[in-house]
Amino acid sequence: MSWQLVAAIVVFAAAYVLIATEKVPRATVTLTGAALMVLIGATGGDDVFFSADTGIDWNVLFLLLGMMMVVGIARQSGMFEYLAVWSAKLARGRPFAILTMFAVITAVASAFLDNVTTVLLIAPVTLLVCQRLAVTPVPYLITEVLASNIGGTATLIGDPPNLIVGSRADLGFTDFLVALGPIVAILMVALIGLAWLMFRRQLHYDPQRATQVMALRQRETIRDRRLLVISLSVLAAILAGFLTSRVTGLSPAMVALIGAGLLVLVTRMEPAKIFADVEWETLLFFAGLFVMVGALVNLGVIKALGGAAAGAIDGHWAAGAAGLLIGSAVLSGVIDNIPYVATLAPLTQDLVDAGGAAAQPLWWALTLGADLGGNATAIGASANVVLLGVARRNGHPISFWQFTKYGLITTAVTIALSTAYLLLRYYL
Template identity: 60%
Template structure:
């Protein structure tokens, strides 16, 4: 590795340690790391703010901003209280039943939408359910964000890396459904079972609190019916825009911003009220993180690691699939999986072309998708949805530490990869 590559790795590692140990606020660590990358000329302003491959991903930032505004307006209608009471009553107030219901809903929604939008919508309901039942919301939030990353793996639009993979590999929406969705269904069943053990300390509840919730009328929670219908109408348009963005050729970030602007325009909500629930700290943290990871891309660190991985597997298809799965999982737990997949996909395309158009060579794409998407569950900064939930939890007064998340996430990520390996082997090498 060159001197600039070593220096960029040292800066990134230093910032990562500060984030993991929480010696300083994660926003300060990310911004400090980004500032050092710029000051040491490991990246530059043009790259950091304008490069599609090595700069701030403004699509992610503005997607989050638009959805935060929409969710903030919906919050004023009382809809989340309605859903919280209805969900608690449907589950008869039993914590594990509530958690299982929420993780299945989250996974399903993340397959149809992007996983960040899903956790933005489910988190407010979770806070309210846990508050009503006197439960700690942290285990529920962690389980939901892990489910969102699992569910998002199933479709082309569920997780941003899948869009990159589809574009480079010439894969369709149906290809993802056929090759990944069946495994994700099995993985979700295993995840729900594991949740019973993983979060076992969270399932103690107060029968008196449950009785109080069962006596509530969810309809009384709605405070502004006119705003509710306006919000639901706009949200429906936004969700349709997400699903059809490839057809209408409009980025999800643009759809979210248009929806936010339309909702503020047609409702009586003030600008101050609309912006009150925006997680500015989370958005700034993402910007700093993108700049740091972008410096790793610009100096060639990620490219070097990816090329070394490709060179190590040689011409052995099975070894290539397993190495790619494991390597992608590890790297996606540390750096954002979007620039990693953007860098790795051309190398995978070369490997696929070199091995010929066979089920074994095509499985490299599914190995990359599974490793990058599921590996993001391992740490608190491994996926965008993880960072968003940590920000929401801190704002709600129930902060989740880096290691508190990671000690659960690394178990789920490890289990996911262990199950993905035999799935890839059986489907593409034994049964092909």
């Protein structure tokens, strides 16, 4: 084992500990870690800036930037206040009913939008509802991001790792929905039950507050009807762009940036208002994290782990599928699932080619493990990081361990159910 490999693992582990303990700002940790990876020679300039496998994932960063700008502009219309009042009244001010409704909306939306975009759209509504009801938004926000990662598993476009798997395995939108839609529905029922068990003591019903909410008139919350119409039109166009990206050849990041640019052009809003809601710290955190993980990929660490798992299967496809699902969940809770899936996809392809129809479910094992494993920790999925940034920015910080203790419980239950589903449907 080379000294660079040892040093890179030490840097990554130290950065992870600092992120978990929150002694140092997250962006500072990952940017410092990225710099150290470059200094020890674990990665270089070409890898950092130009490599799709071992560098910064510009598609993710620009997708986030574009959607943050769109949300920031749409917010000025009063759209989110309207949705907040409407949803609170529909649930008659009952906290658990609101939590359930938001979780289901988030999961369904995440199947057709990427889960980061969904979190960016639902979080402002949640914060406003909780403000009206005078309750802490933390249980709602955590449940929503867990729901986004579960719901995004159902379709080709729901989560970036799905796009990687679909491209490598030549699987379409319908393939994902038919194979994973049923288990995602089951997992959402399980999540609602878990949310009740985990958060019921924090979901206090205040009849007086509920009465006040029921008396509100949501139409009065709209401040700019012209901006509302424009924002909804652009959001619809962005959704259409996401759904037709394979036809148009435009990546989700390009669709988001075009939508943001169109809103800027039409609304002529002041730059200070446009960029006020951009989570610059979150974007820098991701940039540093991509570099650190890319260094591990560059040195062969992740490939070696995948190769060891592939060798252990040795033709036992049912056990291999279960092992790949569980192993992917564990690793995706520690490192971002995008580079993980990008590394494991070629290895999975080799196994599927060798095993034929019996090995085909390995693609679903990889997808379920990577997507659901992202719920395990605060940095396991992009949506988790974005949501924690939004919560902190609005005065409701969620610590690494506060999120992770709920995420681990949810991941354990969903992975157990998914493993049983995979084995029952495809092997037993």
